[in-house]
Amino acid sequence: MEKLVRKQIQTLTPYMSARRIGGSGDVWLNANESPFNNEYKTDFARLNRYSECQPNELISAYAAYAGVRPEQTITTRGADEGIELLIRAFCEPREDAILYCPPTYGMYSISAETMGVEQKVVPLTSDWQLDLTKIEANLDKVKLIFICSPNNPTGNLVKREDIVALLEMTKERAIVVMDEAYIDFCPEASTVDLLSQYANLAILRTLSKAFALAGLRCGFTLANQDLIKILLKVIAPYPVPVPVSEIATQALSEAGLARTKFQVLDLNANRAYLQVGLSMISGLEVFEGWGNYLLVKFPDGTALFKAAWDTGVILRNSPIENCVRISVGNRDECEKTLGFIRNYYS
Known part of the structure; x- marks a missing residue:
């Protein structure tokens, strides 16, 4: 081996x-x-048939919740699969790089490493904010920049003005990926409103935290329609099991x-x-x-x-x-x- x-x-x-x-x-x-530990019901019907790649009801429900259009939404096996899809779609192995700012979520690095993609590391400042000067100096070969807010494990929010400055800095150069796994606990801090202004913004979401569905493994990536179409090229044929789609849709109902x-x-x-x-x-x-x-x-x-x-x-x-x-x-x-x-x- x-x-x-x-x-x-x-x-x-x-x-x-x-x-x-x-x-x-x-x-x-x-x-x-x-x-x-919330209760859900499913009849486990249609398990002899493959699921839809992107179940319409689920996509529409989450898009409505997030305040975007369905064509700006893709569902994945947790936000972790969204990380992998973005790296696979945009980074050439041994040529391109991702950039991330520790201390932060460890899967950005591991996902890049498993695909042979270089990692550039620009630590957060002493108050756990973006070091924009050093980020700008390290953008060569960078295709994706991962920013987590609220940040894991520090818990703080990244300053909105710094996120906007980063999006401006990387226009037509790199994609800024905002990891909003915990944004449901402070929805007013979301960057979802910036999607209409910046084509180089992608947002990771999950049902694992606030929706109490960690065991379901259901996440989403929000972005402009062209970026979503690219991710649909590389996602697995049947990424959403039927029971997952049914339970997630129930979680996104009015009740x-x-x-x-x-x-x-x-x-x-x-x-x-x-x-x-x-x-x-x-x-x-x-x-x-x-x-x-x-x-x-x-x-x-x-x-x-x-x-x-x-x-x-x-x-x-x-x-x-x-x-x-x-x-x-x-x-x-x-x-x-x-x-x-x-x-x-x-």
């Missing part, structure tokens, strides 16, 4: 998802999942949207509760968060993470020194986590 596998894959370190890392406990706040709105309000309230409680513990730095998680700096993040792990409170270590990411769960999970951290430092 080692002789046959591609060189890029021989040295590749896979993305360590929460499920790969594992753990054992009764408080799971490590994967930015929703604590709500489903009302439920999601209520649950988002509940999670945002729990985030505020967790933020205030953690801020009252001496020695901790709690960063402002706009998604369904908070980044917290501890005196010794690794020690805190391990101690919580050992007691069944499963959190997520981050690449930022001494920082641990805590997903926002239900009130009981937040209270248990806050209580554990208070006792740990008392």
Whole structure:
């Protein structure tokens, strides 16, 4: 196998998802999942037939929710497949590059590496904003720029004026990909309104977070019609299983949207509760968060993470020194986590 596998894959370190890392406990706040387990019904009919490549009802429902036209929308197996489609469609292996700004989501890098596409890294500034000067100096060969807002794992929003400046800078040169996986928790910060002004903008979305459908693996890419047509050339023939389409469409119904709105309000309230409680513990730095998680700096993040792990409170270590990411769960999970951290430092 080692002789046959591609060189890029021989040295590749896979993305360590929460499920790969594992753990054992009764408080799971490590994967930015929703604590709500909503019920859906499907009759599992027509499973002997292939699904539509892009189910019309699902596309129309999400387009209406996002405020775009159906022809500006493509559905994928989570936002992760959207990342892969964009790289596959626009980047020539060993010729082109992507650019991303850590600390941020790790799949941009891994997806590019698996396809033999160069990666250019321009770290965020000390306040976790775009370094536009360094980005401009590194645009040679870059076809895609991935920006996450709210950013994972930091939780902050990227300044809108910087996003607009980046779009202007890269006109007819590169595509700016805004990863809005967590935008449903702060919809007013979306860049979807900029689609009408910038042909070089693509937006990644998902039902995994606010819609409480992480196990469904259903995401979307929003862009101008010409870009969507290109992605349709490279997507798998039948990317959306029939049950996925049916459940996702139910989630996007009037009743489903009302439920999601209520649950988002509940999670945002729990985030505020967790933020205030953690801020009252001496020695901790709690960063402002706009998604369904908070980044917290501890005196010794690794020690805190391990101690919580050992007691069944499963959190997520981050690449930022001494920082641990805590997903926002239900009130009981937040209270248990806050209580554990208070006792740990008392």
